Amino acid sequence: MQTSKHYTNQTFTKHVDDEKGRHRTRRSLPEPAVCEICGDIYADRRWTKPNPEAKSERHPHFRPMQLVVCPACERQRSGVPSGYVYVQGKFLAEHQAELKRLLQNEAERASEDNPLARIMDWQTEATSRDPAENRLVITTTTEHLAQRLGHALKKAYQGSVRYGFSQRNKLVRVWWERN
Ligand SMILES: [Zn+2]
Incomplete structure (x- = not known):
């Protein structure tokens, strides 16, 4: 068959x-x-x-x-990520530390499966004049880790998640939001 x-x-x-x-x-x-x-x-x-x-x-x-x-170190040295995770919404302002901990733990678990999967950088970006609307931007060395962080956020805190894939650049963008 x-x-x-x-x-x-x-x-x-x-x-x-x-x-x-x-x-x-x-x-x-x-x-x-x-x-x-x-x-x-x-x-x-x-x-x-x-x-x-x-x-x-x-x-x-x-x-x-x-x-x-x-x-992974080569990528970190070159500063060109394979994944971006954007975390935004009112929930972030109220639970910043908690969200960061979740993402860090998830990245740690991912590195046990693949030591080349790492978070490269954390940035807080302003999207308006209101600091409550800041977003967190996390960059990763692998596409898979960015997706995994998106899944982890969705699983732990619901909210909405969106994935954007660029085959040409081997790049993943993940947007997670909860208000
Ligand atoms: Zn290394």
Whole structure:
């Protein structure tokens, strides 16, 4: 049956692997390598957080480490984000600290899945003369993290969320609002 193909386990697994592939880099680097800025480790064509507790038997790193700059730090250095999250509405003025905490926690969880997913910057922008109408602009190193932050806001505080994708620039903009 043609249609059942879409729902096989195999198809699903493949999709999940594709997601995980986000923290692989196309460009090949000498291995093992360590980012001289954040200390993340590149080995077996994969970026991971340094975690001495979880040293794998399979990958004893006898070769000397190379000093490189990981894609997330490179992006941070270049200052060009992959995602923008705009947080606005009266709810923000009243719950600023709470919202920030939620976003920070979500970003932390995301970095466990993909260490290259990071918040680059937080800015408060005025949209009018009324400070109560300020908006919070968060930039991220990956498109996926911006979307994930949008989902987290919606899930925790409802409100309305909108996603804008630019395929050409590999850029995602997320607008969340609650009044
Ligand atoms: Zn780095």
